[in-house]
Every structure is written in structure tokens, then in C-alpha cells.
Amino acid sequence: MLIFLNGQFVPEERAVVSVLDRSFLYGDGLFETMLVVKSKPFRWHDHLVRLQRGADFLKIKIPYSAETLRGFADELIAKNQMSHALLRLTLSRGVGARGYAPIGADNPTLVMTLHPAPPADTPPRWNLLTASTRLPANEPLAQFKTCNKLPQILARIETAAAGADEALLLNTDGYVVEGSSSNLFWIEGDTICTPPLASGILSGVTRAVVLEICQSLHLKTRESQIRPDQLLPTDGVFVSLSSFGIVEAQSLNGQSCKHSSFTAKISQAYRELIEKETA
Numbered sequence: 001m002l003i004f005l006n007g008q009f010v011p012e013e014r015a016v017v018s019v020l021d022r023s024f025l026y027g028d029g030l031f032e033t034m035l036v037v038k039s040k041p042f043r044w045h046d047h048l049v050r051l052q053r054g055a056d057f058l059k060i061k062i063p064y065s066a067e068t069l070r071g072f073a074d075e076l077i078a079k080n081q082m083s084h085a086l087l088r089l090t091l092s093r094g095v096g097a098r099g100y101a102p103i104g105a106d107n108p109t110l111v112m113t114l115h116p117a118p119p120a121d122t123p124p125r126w127n128l129l130t131a132s133t134r135l136p137a138n139e140p141l142a143q144f145k146t147c148n149k150l151p152q153i154l155a156r157i158e159t160a161a162a163g164a165d166e167a168l169l170l171n172t173d174g175y176v177v178e179g180s181s182s183n184l185f186w187i188e189g190d191t192i193c194t195p196p197l198a199s200g201i202l203s204g205v206t207r208a209v210v211l212e213i214c215q216s217l218h219l220k221t222r223e224s225q226i227r228p229d230q231l232l233p234t235d236g237v238f239v240s241l242s243s244f245g246i247v248e249a250q251s252l253n254g255q256s257c258k259h260s261s262f263t264a265k266i267s268q269a270y271r272e273l274i275e276k277e278t279a
């Protein structure tokens with residue numbers, strides 16, 4: 001496997017980053033994960049826009065233009081002959097002086113790696129668990145994929161111990177806001193609902209695609225808050241994420257969730273959109 005590291009393609013065993021890199025020391029960086037279909041990263045532009053917004057917020061300079069990065073990504077996919085994969089792009093502030101202040105960290109580290117993607121034929125149905133970890137409400141950092149994901153890691157540890165597939169996290173106001181690696185949706189009658197960004201959630205690329213699909217299917221949407229005890233009685237629950245797409249919940253905390261035909265319609269439309277945009 002070849003890895004893209006700071007402008008070069010190197011074998012995985014030689015793709016090393018300094019132990020003084022600030023992403024290793026403090027989680028001082030960002031990442032994006034996108035689905036590659038037919039050798040094309042799906043919604044590349046949207047992922048790069050979010051990366052740029054995060055880099056601007058953290059005041060990290062991306063060392064390449066979006067066009068140059070896309071060229072490197074295409075070359076990495078071709079060199080590894082992985083036409084169906086997950087592409088992860090990681091941006092670190094790089095090496096600097098010891099301490100939280102990023103003094104001297106003027107040469108960012110940029111890495112791209114490829115990983116096997118889940119099968120695209122049959123979407124899974126997941127068992128969800130409400131985790132005990134809480135996310136801060138109205139947190140500006142939540143809208144970016146920073147390299148510090150300790151709350152999500154703790155939630156996944158809890159989920160794995162319970163034999164579930166994905167964790168749902170509450171914010172400090174007591175509302176269910178998102179999965180550990182996914183955005184949350186639920187169905188109330190003929191309306192597709194999802195938490196607002198201000199509740200402290202990641203502005204997911206796939207979340208935006210779901211809202212776009214709902215508009216094209218003339219489905220009603222609403223951003224609203226929901227508490228854990230209100231989620232199970234709804235008419236269906238699903239999550240969205242780049243790797244798996246649309247995943248329906250078959251249970252929440254051990255109790256069965258309702259199946260909705262709306263979820264199947266959105267999932268089918270999502271797969272058709274991927275096929276269209278990567279043709």
C-alpha cells in the first residue's frame with residue numbers, strides 16, 4: 001500500500017510522522033473521510049470546503065490547493081488500484097516548539113491513505129446504543145472533524161462492550177444529537193427530522209446530501225431537538241455517514257425501531273446519486 005505524505009508517495013512502512021507532530025501530541029489537526037467509487041471521491045468538493053473552513057478556524061495553512069490535492073488523490077487511487085475505497089485526508093499543524101502555543105509550527109503535515117470500503121450492495125441495519133458520554137451543546141469545534149475524538153472513542157468502547165453497532169451521543173442539554181461517526185435522522189409521520197447544527201453536531205457531508213435528496217423527493221424536513229425517550233416511539237430512525245451511506249436503525253437500546261419506507265427511498269436515491277456523480 002502506498003501512502004501520500006507531504007508531496008510524496010511512499011510505502012506504508014515508510015510513511016512516518018515525527019513524534020513531535022502536534023496532531024500526535026495534542027490532536028492539533030483535521031481529517032476528512034470520503035467514499036471512492038469508480039476511482040472518484042464522492043463529493044470531494046464538499047469535503048474540501050469543510051476541511052478549508054476547519055483549517056481557517058484553527059489557523060492551519062493547507063499546503064496545497066484543492067486542485068493539486070485532487071490530482072494527488074487521483075494518483076494515489078490509481079497507484080494502489082483501489083477504485084472502491086475510503087480515502088482519508090489528514091492535516092496536522094506539524095512540528096513546533098513544546099507547549100500548547102503553536103510557536104514555530106509553520107510546516108503542516110498532510111497525509112492521504114486508502115482503506116477498504118464497505119460492500120455497496122446491501123445496506124446494513126444497525127443496533128444503536130445511547131452512550132453515557134456527553135457532547136457540549138453549541139460547541140463551534142463540533143462542526144469540524146478535528147483529530148481529537150476522545151468522546152466518540154469512549155462512546156464506541158461502550159457500544160462495543162454492549163454488542164451494538166453505533167453509539168448515539170447526547171449533548172449537555174440532554175438532547176440526542178448524533179452518532180459517534182454519523183449524523184442522526186428520525187421520522188415523524190411524513191417529515192424527516194434531524195438535530196440542528198447549533199446543538200453541537202458535525203456538519204456532515206452525507207447529512208447535507210440526505211437533505212438534498214429529501215428536497216428532490218418532495219419530502220418534508222425539519223431541524224429539531226429530541227430527547228432519548230422520545231426517539232424510540234418515532235416512525236423510524238436512521239443515521240448517515242460517508243462510509244456506509246444511509247443506515248437504518250433496527251433497534252435502540254435493545255428495543256426494536258419501526259421500519260419506514262421513507263428510509264428505503266432515501267437510501268435508494270442516495271445510491272443512485274453516487275452512481276450518477278461518479279459515472
